[in-house]
Amino acid sequence: MLNQYIKLRLKTIYRLCKAIGFFACAVILTLFVTLVLALSRNPPYMTALLYVAVIITLHFSRPDATFLQTYFPTSFKRLYIVDYLTIAVPFIGILLTSKDFPYIGIILLLAFAIPLIPKKQLPFQLPTMPFLSDGSYVYQRAGRLLLPFYAISLLVAAIGAYIGNNNLVIVVNITTAATFGIMLCLKINRQYIFNYVSASHAIKLKCKHAFANTSIIMMPILVCLLLVSPSWLQMGICLSFYINCSMLFLQLEMLRFICPEQDLSALIAYIVLTCLFVLSAMVPIFTFASLSVTVIMAFRAHSSINKMLC
Amino acid sequence: MLEIKNLSKKYSGKTVLDNICYTFESGKIYGIMGENGAGKSTLFRCIMHLEKFDGDISVSHPRKIGYLSDTPFFYSFVTGMEYIEFCLKASNLPIDKQKVITLNEKFALPLERYATNYSMGMKKRLMIMTLMLQDYDLVVLDEPFNGLDLAGVILLKQWIKQMKEEGKCIILSSHIISSLTDICDDISYIHNGKTVANFTGKSANEIEMEISKFYLEFSQI
Numbered sequence: 001m002l003n004q005y006i007k008l009r010l011k012t013i014y015r016l017c018k019a020i021g022f023f024a025c026a027v028i029l030t031l032f033v034t035l036v037l038a039l040s041r042n043p044p045y046m047t048a049l050l051y052v053a054v055i056i057t058l059h060f061s062r063p064d065a066t067f068l069q070t071y072f073p074t075s076f077k078r079l080y081i082v083d084y085l086t087i088a089v090p091f092i093g094i095l096l097t098s099k100d101f102p103y104i105g106i107i108l109l110l111a112f113a114i115p116l117i118p119k120k121q122l123p124f125q126l127p128t129m130p131f132l133s134d135g136s137y138v139y140q141r142a143g144r145l146l147l148p149f150y151a152i153s154l155l156v157a158a159i160g161a162y163i164g165n166n167n168l169v170i171v172v173n174i175t176t177a178a179t180f181g182i183m184l185c186l187k188i189n190r191q192y193i194f195n196y197v198s199a200s201h202a203i204k205l206k207c208k209h210a211f212a213n214t215s216i217i218m219m220p221i222l223v224c225l226l227l228v229s230p231s232w233l234q235m236g237i238c239l240s241f242y243i244n245c246s247m248l249f250l251q252l253e254m255l256r257f258i259c260p261e262q263d264l265s266a267l268i269a270y271i272v273l274t275c276l277f278v279l280s281a282m283v284p285i286f287t288f289a290s291l292s293v294t295v296i297m298a299f300r301a302h303s304s305i306n307k308m309l310c
Numbered sequence: 311m312l313e314i315k316n317l318s319k320k321y322s323g324k325t326v327l328d329n330i331c332y333t334f335e336s337g338k339i340y341g342i343m344g345e346n347g348a349g350k351s352t353l354f355r356c357i358m359h360l361e362k363f364d365g366d367i368s369v370s371h372p373r374k375i376g377y378l379s380d381t382p383f384f385y386s387f388v389t390g391m392e393y394i395e396f397c398l399k400a401s402n403l404p405i406d407k408q409k410v411i412t413l414n415e416k417f418a419l420p421l422e423r424y425a426t427n428y429s430m431g432m433k434k435r436l437m438i439m440t441l442m443l444q445d446y447d448l449v450v451l452d453e454p455f456n457g458l459d460l461a462g463v464i465l466l467k468q469w470i471k472q473m474k475e476e477g478k479c480i481i482l483s484s485h486i487i488s489s490l491t492d493i494c495d496d497i498s499y500i501h502n503g504k505t506v507a508n509f510t511g512k513s514a515n516e517i518e519m520e521i522s523k524f525y526l527e528f529s530q531i
Contacts, residue, residue, distance in 0.1 A: 066383065072400060
């Protein structure tokens with residue numbers, strides 16, 4: 001049973017890599033290694049906290065839960081453990097570099113313990129973030145779904161600010177922006193498009209939503225970044241993160257119209273845009289490149305919406 | 311075959327199923343109807359032990375129970391054939407490719423393509439075909455007609471009738487009253503988590519009139 005499941009998952013990963021292509025795989029791997037390196041410089045409990053955030057978010061949003069429970073009624077929890085142990089590998093790798101064996105034990109324990117948590121329906125509807133723009137339903141959905149992840153990200157950012165670890169807060173910034181970004185890549189419902197007066201109005205609204213909502217979502221983390229070492233330079237870095245993150249969200253909203261089928265090209269575009277965001281946030285001169293991409297994408301999206309409206 | 315005694319289910323204080331009792335026998339087709347949120351899917355999930363519940367659900371002796379969920383799920387980058395193979399292996403059944411191909415002559419599915427790229431109707435047909443290959447004693451079908459195309463509906467009805475002839479038990483839910491009256495031996499109606507009526511032997515028109523008169527807030531539009 002375990003054998004079949006692992007074989008199936010490995011096959012899907014291999015096919016995903018094959019479909020994305022060598023270049024995109026290399027980019028993802030580079031991003032991944034950079035993240036691992038950045039994390040390895042941080043206290044070990046940060047790594048454990050990040051692992052908890054990832055696993056809990058995955059555990060409570062697994063789309064295959066009913067399927068696995070139907071076909072493996074007595075052993076589906078073992079399959080969850082396989083998944084969570086696989087995800088634990090890079091985290092254990094990070095902790096091995098600093099020989100933090102107790103934390104390795106904690107991570108292993110969590111991989112076995114979290115599948116035992118029953119997936120009960122919550123007695124209330126999860127709230128979304130307050131003050132998000134009215135009508136920006138994709139942001140509100142992302143805010144609701146990512147609430148546990150966001151809470152832990154905020155905690156890690158606050159700890160980063162408290163202990164004065166700039167890298168940690170930057171990593172939290174990037175992972176939060178990238179995670180919210182992927183949640184924005186929802187397939188568009190063509191019927192919704194007809195509610196817009198015009199393509200220009202749609203683009204204008206998307207711009208407003210991107211800049212307003214980024215300030216709500218990212219501001220607490222950016223404040224943590226500023227508090228690491230309050231200075232004008234740090235303020236500049238925060239501003240660069242805010243502008244570039246807003247542009248990333250806007251680009252991803254435009255991408256939904258340019259690639260409405262949400263196929264592999266959309267995934268590759270998402271990866272490229274996220275890389276551009278990281279680059280331009282760290283090296284502000286690249287903000288102009290990001291701005292140019294945003295303008296081009298806005299024009300493409302404008303014509304796509306026009307086509308849908310006609 | 312399957313007996314449900316005093317089944318209750320609450321979600322955070324809200325009663326979804328209230329003291330439900332049922333007896334399902336072999337060689338019969340049972341239809342369950344009800345509005346959205348009435349508790350049909352929860353009842354099915356309880357039968358499959360996908361949810362915890364109060365009460366008792368007992369099966370006469372070890373039986374294989376199949377389940378068709380209302381929302382299809384397929385892993386990305388897995389072909390239709392691989393999905394079938396995975397499900398058969400999970401059920402400890404041998405994979406007879408020739409049998410799959412022969413059955414697929416009716417279903418006309420592109421089994422070499424990724425299942426996630428199928429249309430809704432094709433996904434539903436793939437799930438039904440996979441169930442058909444597993445030879446269950448009791449099958450629970452949650453809204454099986456939803457999203458199915460004409461050919462799929464015909465195949466599903468034929469399969470359900472065939473299973474009945476083989477002495478198997480089928481429990482299904484649907485919003486389409488005529489689909490249930492066409493094939494079901496017993497039709498019950500769940501309203502606010504309770505079984506409030508049994509429409510066995512009545513026509514679709516009579517059922518419609520009775521539901522709108524006694525259970526829904528509107529009687530005429």
